[in-house]
Amino acid sequence: MDKERINVSRREFLIHSTALGAGFSLGLYLPFSGNAFAAGGVAPTVSSSVPEVNAWVVIEPDDTVVIRIARSEMGQGTLTGLAQLVAEELECDWAKVTTEYPTPGQNLDRDNIWGSFLTGGSRGIRGSQQYVRKGGAVARQMLIEAAAEKWKVPMAECHAVNSVITHRPSGRSTTYGKVAAAAATMFPPDQVELKDPKDWKLIGQPVKRLDTVDKLNGKQVYGADLKLEGMLNAAIKACPVFGGKLKSFDAAKVNNMPGVRKVVAVQDNAVAVVAETWWQAKTALDALPITWDNGPNATLSSASIEKMLEAGLTSKQNVFVGNQHGDVNKALQGAVKTVEATYGYPYQNHACMEPMNATARWTRDRCEVWCPTQNGTAALQAAVAAADLPISQCDVYKLLIGGGFGRRGFHDFVTQVVTIAKQLPGTPIKLLWTREEDMAHGYYHPITKCKLVGGLDASGNLTGLHVRISGQSILAAVNPKWLSNGADMITFQGLLPEGEHAISYTVPNLLVEHAMRNPPVPPGFWRGVNINQNAIYLECFIDELAHAAGKDALEFRRKLLADQPKSLAVLNAVAKKAGWGKPAAKGVYRGLSVCKTFDSYVAACAEVSVDAKGKLRIRRIVAATDPGYAVNPQQIEAQVEGSFVFGLSALLYDECTLKDGAVEQTNFHNYPSMLIAEMPKVEVIVMPSGGFWGGIGEPTIAVAAPAVLNAIFAATGKRIRQLPIKDTALRSA
Amino acid sequence: MAKLNINGKHIDIEVDGATPLLWVLREQLGLTGTKYSCGIGLCGACTVHIDGKAVRSCLVPVSTLSASKAIVTIEALSADNNHPIQQAWKTLDVPQCGYCQSGMIMAAAALLKTNAQPSDADIDANITNICRCGTFNRVRRGIHLAADINKRGRS
Ligand code: FES
Ligand code: FES
Numbered sequence: 001m002d003k004e005r006i007n008v009s010r011r012e013f014l015i016h017s018t019a020l021g022a023g024f025s026l027g028l029y030l031p032f033s034g035n036a037f038a039a040g041g042v043a044p045t046v047s048s049s050v051p052e053v054n055a056w057v058v059i060e061p062d063d064t065v066v067i068r069i070a071r072s073e074m075g076q077g078t079l080t081g082l083a084q085l086v087a088e089e090l091e092c093d094w095a096k097v098t099t100e101y102p103t104p105g106q107n108l109d110r111d112n113i114w115g116s117f118l119t120g121g122s123r124g125i126r127g128s129q130q131y132v133r134k135g136g137a138v139a140r141q142m143l144i145e146a147a148a149e150k151w152k153v154p155m156a157e158c159h160a161v162n163s164v165i166t167h168r169p170s171g172r173s174t175t176y177g178k179v180a181a182a183a184a185t186m187f188p189p190d191q192v193e194l195k196d197p198k199d200w201k202l203i204g205q206p207v208k209r210l211d212t213v214d215k216l217n218g219k220q221v222y223g224a225d226l227k228l229e230g231m232l233n234a235a236i237k238a239c240p241v242f243g244g245k246l247k248s249f250d251a252a253k254v255n256n257m258p259g260v261r262k263v264v265a266v267q268d269n270a271v272a273v274v275a276e277t278w279w280q281a282k283t284a285l286d287a288l289p290i291t292w293d294n295g296p297n298a299t300l301s302s303a304s305i306e307k308m309l310e311a312g313l314t315s316k317q318n319v320f321v322g323n324q325h326g327d328v329n330k331a332l333q334g335a336v337k338t339v340e341a342t343y344g345y346p347y348q349n350h351a352c353m354e355p356m357n358a359t360a361r362w363t364r365d366r367c368e369v370w371c372p373t374q375n376g377t378a379a380l381q382a383a384v385a386a387a388d389l390p391i392s393q394c395d396v397y398k399l400l401i402g403g404g405f406g407r408r409g410f411h412d413f414v415t416q417v418v419t420i421a422k423q424l425p426g427t428p429i430k431l432l433w434t435r436e437e438d439m440a441h442g443y444y445h446p447i448t449k450c451k452l453v454g455g456l457d458a459s460g461n462l463t464g465l466h467v468r469i470s471g472q473s474i475l476a477a478v479n480p481k482w483l484s485n486g487a488d489m490i491t492f493q494g495l496l497p498e499g500e501h502a503i504s505y506t507v508p509n510l511l512v513e514h515a516m517r518n519p520p521v522p523p524g525f526w527r528g529v530n531i532n533q534n535a536i537y538l539e540c541f542i543d544e545l546a547h548a549a550g551k552d553a554l555e556f557r558r559k560l561l562a563d564q565p566k567s568l569a570v571l572n573a574v575a576k577k578a579g580w581g582k583p584a585a586k587g588v589y590r591g592l593s594v595c596k597t598f599d600s601y602v603a604a605c606a607e608v609s610v611d612a613k614g615k616l617r618i619r620r621i622v623a624a625t626d627p628g629y630a631v632n633p634q635q636i637e638a639q640v641e642g643s644f645v646f647g648l649s650a651l652l653y654d655e656c657t658l659k660d661g662a663v664e665q666t667n668f669h670n671y672p673s674m675l676i677a678e679m680p681k682v683e684v685i686v687m688p689s690g691g692f693w694g695g696i697g698e699p700t701i702a703v704a705a706p707a708v709l710n711a712i713f714a715a716t717g718k719r720i721r722q723l724p725i726k727d728t729a730l731r732s733a
Numbered sequence: 734m735a736k737l738n739i740n741g742k743h744i745d746i747e748v749d750g751a752t753p754l755l756w757v758l759r760e761q762l763g764l765t766g767t768k769y770s771c772g773i774g775l776c777g778a779c780t781v782h783i784d785g786k787a788v789r790s791c792l793v794p795v796s797t798l799s800a801s802k803a804i805v806t807i808e809a810l811s812a813d814n815n816h817p818i819q820q821a822w823k824t825l826d827v828p829q830c831g832y833c834q835s836g837m838i839m840a841a842a843a844l845l846k847t848n849a850q851p852s853d854a855d856i857d858a859n860i861t862n863i864c865r866c867g868t869f870n871r872v873r874r875g876i877h878l879a880a881d882i883n884k885r886g887r888s
Contacts, residue, residue: 075830075866208826215831216819218766218807222832225765233760258749279756353770353778353832353865402768402832403865435771634826638871642829645867668775668863677857679869 051184053142055102055113056086056135059180063163065092069099070107070114071124072374073211074404075642076697077635078124080209082132084631085125088202089136089194092176093163099210104376105395117376120409120525122598122695125631129693130194137192139183146183147174197629197690204688206634211400223357223372223399228428231359232261233278234420235285236431238270240440241661242520244295245269254284263288264423266416274420278432297520297661305447305519305658312470312515313342313451319515322492326509331464335455339548341541343452343721345533347656347663348445350526351671354402355438356413360421361428362387367394367418372401374408382411386418405646406525410443436666443524444656444663446472448491450537455509460549462560464509467495467537473516474523474530488516493530493597494538494702500599500695501531504567505542505560521658527646531597531702536723539593539706543713553592553710554580566689567594570603570624573685578605578622587611588619591710593703600694601626606680606707610715614731618648618678618708623700624685628692636696637684643701644682649674651705655724736800739764740809743800750796755779757795758806766807766835770863777862780836780843781806787843807835810842817886818842821878829866837862841876850880 052058058066067086073079083099107114115128140160147165148155151172158167163176197203214220239245249271251263259280266272271290275281312318332338358371360383367387373379379396387394401408417431433441448471455464473488482488493501495512503512526532546556554575561568571594575581584590587609594603607620623640630636653672656663665671705723713719716730737744739762748757753772758764758781767790770778774792781790782805783798798804810816814823818841821827828834837860844851844859851859856873864872 075828077829208823209828211831212823212826212828213814215828215834216822216838217810217814218764218835220831221765222768224769225759227763227765277756277760279752279760351865353776353830353863354768355770401830403830405865432769435773638826638829638868641870642867645869646865649865667773668771669773673863673865674867674869675863676860676869676872679867679873682870 050181053139053180053183054135054188055110056132057090057139059143059176061177061180063093063096063175063177065090065097065163065176067097067099068102068114070102070117071128072117072119072376072398072401072404074119074372074374074401074408076124076639077209077632078119079211080207081125081631081635082128083210084202084205084207085129085132086136088200089133090140091160091162094202094207096163097210101398103395103397104380107377108391118378118409119374119404120406122698124697126599126693126695133194134192137194138188141189141192142183142186143176143179145186146179150174150179150182203629203631204633206632209635220400222354222402223359223370224354224402224432226359226370226399226430228359228361231428231430232274232276232424233281234272234274234417234429234431235278235281236266236270236272236416236433236437237285237290238437238441239292239294241292241294241298242300242522243297244661245293246271247291247293249291250289254288257284257287260284262424264420266419270416272416272420272431274424274429278430282434294661300520300658300661302657302659308517308519309447309449309470312517313449313468315515317515318517319513320487321511321513322487322489323495323497323503323510323512326464328464328466328509328511331509332453332455332466335463336458337456337548338453339456339545340451340453341544341719341721342449343537343540344449345447345536345723347447347521348526348650348654349439349442349656349665349671350403350405350407351438351673352403352405352407355435356407356433357431358413358417359428359430360417361426362418362421363426365389365393367421368397369395369414369418370397370399371414372399372404372408373411373414374401374404374406378409379411379414382414383418386415387422405527406529407443410524412441435668439666439671440663442656443522445526445532446474446523446530447519448472448533450533452537452541454541454545456545456549460551462507462545465507467512468515469513470515470517472518472523474525476516476518477523488514491530492534494534494595501597503538504564504594504596506563507560527643528698528701531595531698532647532650532705535593535595535597535702536706536709539595539703540709540719540721543591543710544719557592557594561594566601566626567596567603569689570594570601570626570687573624573687574603574605574622577683577685578607580605589711589715591707591712591714593706593710595702597702598695598699599628599692600696600699602699602703604700604703604707606704606711608708608711608715610712610730612731614729616712616725616730618680620681620683621704621707622683622685623703624687625696625700626687626689627694627696628688628690630686630688633686636686639696640684640700641682643698644704645674645679647701647704648708651708651723651725653724653726655726735795735798737795737798737804738800738802739804740806748795751794753791754781754793754795754798754804755790758790764806764808768832768835770832775863776833776836777840778833778836780839780862782839782843785843785846787840807839810838816842817879817882818845818875820882821875824878825871825875827868827871827875829868833862833864833866837864837868837872841872841879844876845879845883849883851876
């Protein structure tokens with residue numbers, strides 16, 4: 001890729017200049033410096049009133065560079081990565097970079113100048129890389145122009161490196177901090193050029209995260225830690241049965257308990273106790289007599305859902321086609337050998353370490369919310385709807401997130417806290433869920449089953465593949481407007497004909513279908529979304545086919561990937577590094593997996609052993625990813641390793657089952673997460689081939705589970721087709 | 734009324750004795766570095782040191798404590814982020830979201846106190862904190878690095 005030439009719109013300039021005229025830049029400093037936030041990492045460190053250079057960049061007289069970040073940091077490193085992108089073009093001193101979040105309300109006031117606040121779909125970097133780099137480039141130009149003007153020399157004779165502007169002919173120099181105020185009054189350039197990737201100095205470097213220090217000494221303020229003047233605390237319980245309602249509660253029984261201030265109904269399905277401390281609120285809530293109206297789903301169970309999905313595997317009703325070419329029926333009829341298998345993937349909770357929470361203060365003319373959110377704009381909308389106030393009188397202040405994984409793209413807790421705060425006007429209310437509430441009211445990884453039939457010819461080539469998914473659609477529940485003629489295309493992630501989630505294999509006759517079956521359990525986006533199960537379905541079944549064809553699992557895949565050089569490259573990379581084809585240590589067995597998702601190409605080779613008693617040990621995973629451009633390789637490694645903990649916990653343990661319309665799991669004893677003792681060695685190969693921007697946070701999660709399952713088959717001859725493995729006997733028949 | 738010894742200070746505090754130490758720290762003393770995640774002793778996010786040992790504070794009613802038990806929280810692990818574990822964590826960029834890390838750091842620091850050079854097996858046996866972001870391999874490297882930092886400091 002060459003330099004990109006980017007136009008700077010006039011409209012942007014107008015906003016910028018009016019903003020200054022109205023003293024707007026002052027308003028950008030979030031309204032809480034000096035209070036509890038002063039200690040917290042991303043909290044604004046800026047308290048001076050220097051004007052911004054542009055929306056993305058503020059430079060203090062001491063050369064501190066404040067870069068504005070619209071997307072949310074939840075551990076995935078986006079905050080640092082985005083700052084790297086801006087700083088690359090800004091040519092500033094990385095050691096002086098700090099960050100702050102603009103609010104969604106400010107974004108609205110400024111006509112969406114920071115673009116999307118949504119942090120999901122592994123889009124943080126790839127979805128905003130161009131405009132944030134542009135933001136940095138524009139600011140650099142303005143700073144140089146300000147210096148040139150001061151020196152009365154042509155701008156073309158000046159350049160900037162490391163926050164220092166130099167006039168080449170005279171050797172004169174100045175710093176960004178000295179000209180920032182003047183730069184803020186400059187017209188932005190009509191056009192800027194983005195650097196050629198080969199000239200990048202900061203992008204591609206394994207720089208340290210910007211948000212580490214306060215996470216080491218307890219200073220980082222998360223939503224759950226927030227304390228505002230005069231704040232009260234709330235604990236909440238919603239009807240555990242999905243769709244059930246609150247019938248009544250007996251506040252008199254707890255009103256006199258220590259610290260209790262008020263017991264309130266929240267919407268039509270929950271009750272909250274507000275007290276001086278959260279522990280008092282929770283203690284009173286536990287003692288509160290509540291009667292629920294369990295509603296229409298009171299008999300829902302895992303068995304009834306299973307039946308519904310089972311029927312969908314062969315039904316003709318409500319079936320959508322995601323990918324089709326050739327004639328799969330003919331191919332299967334003409335096959336020398338057919339293989340058939342049915343797989344299943346359960347409901348799963350995100351189980352973020354920081355339980356759901358939000359803080360709100362509501363008055364008749366203003367509503368403010370502080371919360372960890374993956375989508376500030378959606379959080380604002382939720383606040384507005386609950387506050388019953390115009391959007392201009394509401395705002396949301398984002399806090400660093402103690403784990404998101406998709407859960408914090410939903411804002412039920414914002415609706416709740418505003419509903420509570422409205423009943424105590426003027427008093428800030430912090431709502432914190434218990435772990436038990438979090439387990440009972442998730443937006444669960446959807447449940448599906450999948451039946452696959454494949455046909456092989458006499459030489460063991462795959463001639464036809466029929467994939468029938470039966471199960472829940474996320475989009476139908478979250479926003480039916482996102483369906484395409486009734487179909488939920490995200491259900492086909494990793495199996496689509498083209499795009500960021502295209503199937504990697506070339507199969508001559510292919511049919512991929514989805515029988516949409518929507519049980520009344522709220523589904524949501526869960527790290528990886530539908531690639532988790534689809535990669536298991538496809539990659540384990542490909543292994544079954546290779547086995548049936550009597551072929552090596554690597555060779556079998558290679559042939560099907562002949563048209564996909566990038567997928568082939570990551571697969572070859574893991575096979576080589578893991579030593580595929582060479583004998584492993586005694587008792588150690590290998591399994592492979594490859595896929596393309598979120599526009600990145602990923603592959604894994606897992607090594608496992610299963611002892612005589614059936615105890616599984618995942619020993620090593622070699623993983624490769626080609627994300628096009630790799631902004632921060634050490635953070636990519638961290639994401640790959642981290643996503644394996646999430647994906648392998650899901651493989652080994654995690655399942656939300658339903659009984660009497662409610663989730664049975666309540667805490668980490670019956671919804672365990674992997675521990676350090678179970679963690680395999682992970683070797684990450686980052687192999688950016690350039691020319692595109694793929695996602696990082698989610699793609700590699702997809703290949704861990706199928707690679708391990710394929711290795712378990714190699715070790716035991718046993719196919720596990722239903723997650724989680726949990727107590728499945730790996731050694732018995 | 735409870736008499737506590739927290740981070741080297743004696744504190745008299747008006748509180749119901751059944752209240753877990755975790756909530757006294759977080760809500761009454763403003764020491765919010767110690768985190769709540771499960772409340773039943775399973776995750777380790779609430780780990781503090783009591784007389785040098787790692788303890789999950791969500792399980793400790795304040796009535797069971799006294800001024801003779803020295804409680805140390807993450808805020809007082811070191812004066813300026815320079816405990817070997819903190820140094821190692823910084824060098825390796827261990828935290829992701831960071832929410833579990835106070836507990837992880839306190840557990841790791843307690844381990845080093847009794848075992849200056851823990852093996853991988855020692856780490857597996859002693860570090861049982863949950864981290865949903867999946868920082869385990871860096872945690873392991875971090876503990877080894879901190880052990881090295883300690884050793885260099887001593888020699
Ligand atoms: S909060 Fe104490 S162990 Fe989880
Ligand atoms: S760093 Fe996020 S839970 Fe451990």
